Amino acid sequence: MSVEAAPSLRPQRGALTRFVSAYGQEVVIACAIVLLFAVVSAINPRFLAPNNLNTIVSGNAYIAVAAIGMAMVIITGHIDVSVGALIGVLATISGTIAVSGAPVWLAWVVPIFVGMGVNAIVGALIAYGRIPSIVVTLGMLSILRGGLVSVTGGAWINNLPPEFLLAQQRLLGVPVPVWFMIILTIGAFLWMRYTAFGRSLYAIGGNAEAARAAGIPIERRIVQVFMIHGAFAGLATILFATQLKIIQSTVPPNLELTIITAAVIGGVSILGGTGTVIGSTLAAILFSAIGSALIFINVSAYWLRAVIGALILVTVLADMLRRNREMQGAGR
Amino acid sequence: MLRTTLAVVTALTLSTSLVQAQSAWTGGDELPTSALACDGTAATPVAKAYDGGVPTNPPDRKGKEITVVDVPKLIGIGYFDATSKGIADAAKEMGNMKATTDGPTEANIDDQITVIDNYITQGVDGILFAANDPVAISPVLKKALGAGINVVGYDANSEPDARQWFVNQAEFNGIAKAMIDSLAAEAGEDAPFAIVTSTFTTPNQARWIAEMAAYAAACHPNLKWLETVEAQEDNILSFNQANTLINKYGDELKGILGMTSVATPASADAVTQAGKCGQIAVVGLATPNAMKPYVDAGCVKSVVLWNPVDLGYAAAYVLRAAADGTLQPGATSVEAGKLGPLQVINGSEILLGAPFIFTKDNIGDFDF
Amino acid sequence: MTASRFLRHETILAVLVVIALIVLGAQSDKFFTLDNLLNQGRLMTEVGLIAIVMTFVIITGGIDLSVGSILGLSAILLGVFWKNLGLPLELAIFLALCVGTLAGFVNGIIITRFRFPPLIATLGTLALYRGMAEGISQARSVRGYPDWFYILGQGQSFGIPTQLWLLVFVAIVAAIILGTTTWGRATYAIGSNETAARFSGLRVDWVKIAIYSASGFAAALAAVIFVSRVSTTRSDMGTGIELDAITAVVLGGTSIFGGKGTIVGTMLGLILIQALKNGLSLAGVKSDGTIVLIGAVLILTILVSNVIYRGGTR
Structure with missing residues (x-):
């Protein structure tokens, strides 16, 4: 995955056009969601009932939260295939603390710090050990997955104290996971757009050498990004582990792929340098909505994966065509 | 080009979907069914000859200590944690069986086959398994039988001739x-x-x-x-x-x-x-x-x-009996420790019992 | 250039393989038996075939995540062509190979014509092809193949597992192509600097399409062998095999950024992983412990190699 230095000459046009060209992928996905809701609710109006909207939006909230951290990692030009296994490990740690009688806030907070700690090692191996991120995280995937089973022996955690189950709570009638998702997405978006630190991530992903020349401490930044990503994995774990009264010691198969897919469909270029976390959150909601829609319109779930695959290709294609047109419009 | 390809693929897909037989309810398989009578009177069991496999020239294991590996569909879920506990309980009770549980961390047919294959090479005396796929696992189990290893299944069966006995949790x-x-x-x-x-x-x-x-x-x-x-x-x-x-x-x-x-x-x-x-x-x-x-x-x-701890427990006893030679083709029942005699059905299956229904009154009595 | 590259990572890896073999051999007397070694060759063939072509893909700076799904799709179609469409098994095998190649070709088209980054393109087709396998199979397995078919996956030829001949043959052909032909040089050139390769007159798109098609073909070939080895088809076949193949390739010293890598390295990487899986199991380590060790070995090997030679990454 070579780093492509794409000069971003944006044509000067109206505010709306500028908005669409800056947030093209996000707009495409938002339109896809609206279209999906319009079509499915025309077939079965119950699709739009508040309860179902809650299910759709909160169902994939943990994926959306994890995808925020993943988006940052990808924007800097790296990747992490171990995040699914990490969430599994963190969930078990969280549950173990919760049933041990320690205060529940500890069970919520410790995974965040453990996630940061594990990913600090990952980031250091990448930045200072100069190992490609896919290699480090492939190795980490094995280590975490095998380690989890070795330690737990496969036992589930039952008897979780009711006050631990944060994701089942509601605040102002809205499920807690939805609050998490909205606040974290907007916060991360603003942080990445308006702080020097946040903007440096785009610089590193866009052109690492230029970023270095501009005085950005690249190695330290990479470690920090991975630690932030670990913190988001910890936050996602809270939602994942407190949704039900049981914690499994296995995570959903291919969880890391789902998270990466949400980030890249959301418009985060795998070449680094572009994309926002709004897109990744919208993509996570879209996945959830498609899963729900297939049930509502009685399409065999056998085809679910094929639909998602086609969707990945179509949304990215739409984005590429849009960019091409834009470049032609700019006289290139 | 792309469009033609898609058209061909779509046509092919639709045609094959139609060719397939469908069960009455989605998610069911196409094998013949045998519904029980509504009032629960048991159907008269049809006598069936032993259709399991036989290990090739097994050494005399009667009463000797044997090493056994238990390979569930996957490790890391509560259910197989419970069966493995049952196996360990039985091994402890018998005193002449060394049992370990090892398996894939995902329910993956290939990983399960590789695990079993390695234990065949290592030279265990017995293999207990719960198959991820009844057909895919059969070649490697036949290899185990060919190496003189006693093979007993539980929870999920293989093809009958690829193992000696199968402990059926409930029909x-x-x-x-x-x-x-x-x-x-x-x-x-x-x-x-x-x-x-x-x-x-x-x-x-x-x-x-x-x-x-x-x-x-x-x-x-x-x-x-x-x-x-x-x-x-x-x-x-x-x-x-x-x-x-x-x-x-x-x-x-x-x-x-x-x-x-x-x-x-x-x-x-x-x-x-x-x-x-x-x-x-x-x-x-x-x-x-x-x-x-x-x-x-x-x-x-x-x-x-059913009680998965009992299922693992029974499987361990059946394997011991098969290794000792006390459970021979044609037998109608087998002693399984504290569970007492278990009935042989369908030629080479051992029935754990009727399914158990947990209710508010009795669920507190169980811990697994 | 070739010699110095060969001396770098592959040397370390070869030393590591030898050490691993000695240590593992000392743990269990069952390890160094002919039966066991040949059997391990049988078990690593499917990953091996995919990893060999994956080496080409990664050297061009690309990646192919869809191979596991192509394997599943080809396996399902092999069964469907034979059982549901009633074609002779030979023809069904041929068509399954064609479908796999076509699936790889489609990847190549998406990547070159539509300029998709390979990771996204194949992430999409990973879901798409697996979804098609699930949709087409409708959860039905096809079993009961004629006996001759099992020779490929379960039988032996000249005392050696049949598929191992195939693996060795493919490895040698691939090593020759990559090391000595213009195709091989084009592969490296694209990975080192695609723009320069384009300007120097290489048909970059055409080479890439051919490589992704070959990747699809390798996955389909692995599918045929897999079906023959386990005697049934399932739509979840090959799930996760892409990560195993990529692990072998990068452990073998191929740079994920492209431009660097050898078939010898990939084969050494494969052998090391398989030896660890098998040897540790024979030594009494459970499979969860084994995958922890493989992960650690992957990271440490690349780390040591980087520390010693101070190069390789950008």
């Missing part, structure tokens, strides 16, 4: 009857209901769904099957799928059948969180510890399962 039609009878009793004879399963490819689940369809058609014809949804072995997905069913059907939905030990508690949680306890009956296969909160709260009335 498929027995589970199907227990599930459908419980559903009809709790939700009503004409209740519309939906099924949450793991995947349509999981052999045991597919068999149960097919048997349930057959039994319901014969004994509870007014039950209305709505649909079957897949939720893998993923508890959040199971929860989301159950929620979507509740949202889709609203008050029409009267029952949910959970086909896995993951789907059932997640469905119960969805019903609880939707405030629909008492309106939607959740019946399913699950382990008691996971279901206690919902049963104690009165949201779930009956949980169907």
Whole structure:
């Protein structure tokens, strides 16, 4: 995955056009969601009932939260295939603390710090050990997955104290996971757009050498990004582990792929340098909505994966065509 | 070019979908069904000759210490944690069996085969297995038999001639009857209901769904099957799928059948969180510890399962008997420690018993 | 250039393989038996075939995540062509190979014509092809093949597992192509600097399409062998095999950024992983412990190699 230095000459046009060209992928996905809701609710109006909207939006909230951290990692030009296994490990740690009688806030907070700690090692191996991120995280995937089973022996955690189950709570009638998702997405978006630190991530992903020349401490930044990503994995774990009264010691198969897919469909270029976390959150909601829609319109779930695959290709294609047109419009 | 390709693929896909035979309910398999009588009178067992395999020139293991490996579908889930506990209990009780559990960390056919293959090379005396795929596992099990190793299955079978005995937790039609009878009793004879399963490819689940369809058609014809949804072995997905069913059907939905030990508690949680306890009956296969909160709260009335600890325990005893030569083809029963004599059915299967139904009154007595 | 590259990572890896073999051999007397070694060759063939072509893909700076799904799709179609459409098994095998190649070709088209980054393109087709396998199979397995078919996956030829001949043959052909032909040089050139390769007159798109098609073909070939080895088809076949193949390739010293890598390295990487899996199991380590060790070995090997030679990454 070579780093492509794409000069971003944006044509000067109206505010709306500028908005669409800056947030093209996000707009495409938002339109896809609206279209999906319009079509499915025309077939079965119950699709739009508040309860179902809650299910759709909160169902994939943990994926959306994890995808925020993943988006940052990808924007800097790296990747992490171990995040699914990490969430599994963190969930078990969280549950173990919760049933041990320690205060529940500890069970919520410790995974965040453990996630940061594990990913600090990952980031250091990448930045200072100069190992490609896919290699480090492939190795980490094995280590975490095998380690989890070795330690737990496969036992589930039952008897979780009711006050631990944060994701089942509601605040102002809205499920807690939805609050998490909205606040974290907007916060991360603003942080990445308006702080020097946040903007440096785009610089590193866009052109690492230029970023270095501009005085950005690249190695330290990479470690920090991975630690932030670990913190988001910890936050996602809270939602994942407190949704039900049981914690499994296995995570959903291919969880890391789902998270990466949400980030890249959301418009985060795998070449680094572009994309926002709004897109990744919208993509996570879209996945959830498609899963729900297939049930509502009685399409065999056998085809679910094929639909998602086609969707990945179509949304990215739409984005590429849009960019091409834009470049032609700019006289290139 | 791309368009032509897509057209060809689509045409091919549609045509093959139509060629396939379909079970009455989605998610069932196409094998013949044998529904039990509605009043539960056991069908007269059809005598069947031994159809299991025989190990080639096994050494005399009678009374000697044997090393045994237990290879479940995957390690890392509560159910197989319980079977492995049963095996360890039995080994401890017998004193002349060394048992370890090892297996893939995902329910993956290839990894399971590789694990078994390595233990054959290592030279164990016995292999206990729960197959991820009945056919795919058979070549490697036949290799084990060929190496003189005693092979006994439990939970999920292979082809009969690839192992000596299979400890059947409960017959498929027995589970199907227990599930459908419980559903009809709790939700009503004409209740519309939906099924949450793991995947349509999981052999045991597919068999149960097919048997349930057959039994319901014969004994509870007014039950209305709505649909079957897949939720893998993923508890959040199971929860989301159950929620979507509740949202889709609203008050029409009267029952949910959970086909896995993951789907059932997640469905119960969805019903609880939707405030629909008492309106939607959740019946399913699950382990008691996971279901206690919902049963104690009165949201779930009956949980169907065999005792997986007993299943592992029985499998270990059957393997010991096969290694000792006390369990020979043609036998009609086998002694399984504290479980007493177990009956041989279908030629080479050993029946653990009728499925057990956990209710509020007895669920506190179990811890697994 | 070739010699110095060969001396770098592959040397370390070869030393590591030798050490691993000695240590593992000392743990269990069952390890160094001919039966066991040949059997391990049988078990690593499917990953091996995919990893060999994956080496080409990664050297061009690309990646192919869809191979596991192509394997599943080809396996399912092999069964469907034979059982449902009633074609002779030979023809069904041929068509399954064609479908796999076509699936790889489609990847190549998406990547070159539509300029998709390979990771996204194949992430999409990973879901798409697996979804098609699931949709087409509708959860039905096809079993009961004629006996001759099992020779490929379960039988032996000249005392050696049949598929191992195939693996060795493919490895040698691939090593020759990559090391000595213009195709090989084009592969490296694209990975080192695609723009320069384009300007120097290489038909970059055409080479890439051919490589992704070959990747699809290798996955389909692995599918045929897999079906023959386990005697059934399932739509979940090959799930996760892409990560195993990529692990072998990068452990073998191929740079994920492209431009660097050898078939010898990939084969050494494969052998090391398989030896660890098998040897540790024979030494009494459970499979969860084994995958922890493989992960650690992957990271440490690349780390040591980087520390010693101070190069390789950008």
